[in-house]
Amino acid sequence: MQIYLPIAELSINVFLILGLGAGVGFLSGMFGVGGGFLMTPLLIFSGVPPAVAVGTEANQIVASSVSGVLAHWKRGNVDFKMGFMLLNGGVLGSVFGMFVFKYLRTLGQVDLLISLSYVLFLGVVGSLMLWESGQALWRKKQGVEPKRGRRHHDLAHRLPLKMRFRKSRLYISVIPVLGIGFLVGTLAAIMGVGGGFIMVPAMIYILGMATSVVIGTSLFQIIFVTASVTILHATNTQTVDIVLALLLLAGGVIGAQFGARAGLKLKGEQLRALLALIVLAVCVKLGYDLVATPDSFYTVSALVHL
Amino acid sequence: MRWLTLIPFLLMAFSPSTMAQEPLATDLSEDAVAITSDFNGKDLLLFGSTGDRRFGAESAEPLDVVIVVHGPEVPMKIWRKERVAGVWVNSQPVTFENVPGYYAVATNRALSDIAAEDYLRRENIGADNLVLVSVEDVSLDEKTELREAILGNRGEAGLYQLHEDAVSFPDGRLFRSSIHFPSNVPVGDYRVIVRLFQNGMELDRSYSVVTVGKQGLEQQIFSLAQDYSFFYGLGSVIIAMLAGWLASVAFRRN
Structure with a gap:
């Protein structure tokens, strides 16, 4: 069954989109990640124009983060003060990211920007995760006690403009908080991701937040950063396809439920190693497409939407 | 109800041929293409009558029909990909002002057999004879190369079509053809020009408009x-x- 997407302006199989939503939803439920970093490339691989993939995926992440954050909120695992500070940086970052996106779009380089950003961030995050989880698995096999992780958040303590975050049990400078928010907001606007895969490690290793509030707080600020990205893309590039977003959402909600159950059967290190391999696979595919000799040596684009 | 559109042509077919020169007459099964949520491309039927002139009459030279469907013109940018540090990137773009978003030609036999190359070029019949104007100053060689690339790209997208065996004559005077609009068809007004040729000379032509729009x-x-x-x-x-x-x-x- 085909459906015509009004903004993407193409006819696509409904079951392909529902299946993509369910597949990525399954993985995001299993690993507790947003899945934007998988969904945006997969949409591009299915023929959706990259700009539409980014704008639409931001809209879908709003929904998945809302449904994710409610459970954490109920358990009191959201540090709202920290969330608002991250959000300040995040909204500024999304405006900056949108500016870069729009500028490169007029130069015809936005597809390259999206691909390069993905290769870079997925490559770095995937490699670090694989290294960390590989070590953990190896240690477990050898029966060695894991070393107590050193906390690298000295920077957050030394900088000025300190603020108390009671829930996170921190008294730190707001500068790194705003900076991390800004970076993630920029990436959200350019890559169509929530940025949880950067935000969560940054909260733990750079800010030193209590791990119990990390996921809930990250989800909380992702809602508003992706909402800002959705509105920015809707007004600047007109690339938010609500029909596509709703279809992805429907598949995603169901997939996430099964994924969460499947995730309970695997151990933490195994989950992280598996996720790292998926992240690296997407990175390699995008990287290969950048360097492989293309089918056509030309890019042709109608200027209707610019 | 599509068969209703055949009635005028059937009447024409049976009318006495003693009347004065009847002009070429054409009609489309629909004059609009509606893009709705289940849109997955559409075919329109084009019917025509050659008037008094008969296709395949013993006394006369054979008749030829050339149908051109010309979509809305838009500016189009084209970039040549270049390898920079191993990565393929878009180089400086060239903009062409008036590229038809859709261009289809349907004929009953090879276009080159129907009319002289000169004539086709002068009348801009066939994608190869489209006049594309570039905004930037580029050399003739480069322009030819980029033009070819645009035509190739649109052809692959199914938006430029050439069907040299797509007009059929079920009867001496009637002809029909179908026009295919793929699912990625741009919205706007499409000009349909039907030309009647005999012996390499254009005898008559008819114009109509098809509107493609989201609904x-x-x-x-x-x-x-x-x-x-x-x-x-x-x-x-x-x-x-x-x-x-x-x-x-x-x-x-x-």
Whole structure:
């Protein structure tokens, strides 16, 4: 069954989109990640124009983060003060990211920007995760006690403009908080991701937040950063396809439920190693497409939407 | 009800041939293509009568029909890909001002057999004879190369078509053909020009217009996104938030 997407302006199989939503939803439920970093490339691989993939995926992440954050909120695992500070940086970052996106779009380089950003961030995050989880698995096999992780958040303590975050049990400078928010907001606007895969490690290793509030707080600020990205893309590039977003959402909600159950059967290190391999696979595919000799040596684009 | 459109032609076919020169007459099965949510391309039928002139009459030279469907013209940018540090990137773009978003030609036999090359070029018949004007100053060689690339790209997208065996004559005077609009067809007004040739000479031509447009929900969503983009964005966010909330409520009960 085909459906015509009004903004993407193409006819696509409904079951392909529902299946993509369910597949990525399954993985995001299993690993507790947003899945934007998988969904945006997969949409591009299915023929959706990259700009539409980014704008639409931001809209879908709003929904998945809302449904994710409610459970954490109920358990009191959201540090709202920290969330608002991250959000300040995040909204500024999304405006900056949108500016870069729009500028490169007029130069015809936005597809390259999206691909390069993905290769870079997925490559770095995937490699670090694989290294960390590989070590953990190896240690477990050898029966060695894991070393107590050193906390690298000295920077957050030394900088000025300190603020108390009671829930996170921190008294730190707001500068790194705003900076991390800004970076993630920029990436959200350019890559169509929530940025949880950067935000969560940054909260733990750079800010030193209590791990119990990390996921809930990250989800909380992702809602508003992706909402800002959705509105920015809707007004600047007109690339938010609500029909596509709703279809992805429907598949995603169901997939996430099964994924969460499947995730309970695997151990933490195994989950992280598996996720790292998926992240690296997407990175390699995008990287290969950048360097492989293309089918056509030309890019042709109608200027209707610019 | 499509057969109803055949009636005038049937009448014409049986009318006495003693009348004065009857002109070429054509009609389309529909004069609009509606892009709705289940749109997956569409075929329109084109019917025509050659008037008094008969196809395949013993006394006369054979008749030829050339149908050109010309979509709305848009500016188009083209970049040549270049390898920079191993990565393929777009180089400086060249803009062509007036590239038809859709261009289809249907004939009863090879275009080169129907009319002289000169004539086809002068009348801009066939994608190879389209005049594309570039905004930037580029050399003739480069322009030819980029032109070829645009034609190739549009052809692969199914938006430029050449069907040299697509007009059939079920009867001496009647002919028909179909025009295929693929699912990625751009919106706008399409000019349909039917030309009647004999012995390499154009005898007559007819014009009609087909409008391709989004309809119903597709049209509403699209115009909302274009004209009220802020409210469209805000609405998309609110819908997403509600959907996310509903999902968590629905699955908590389970």
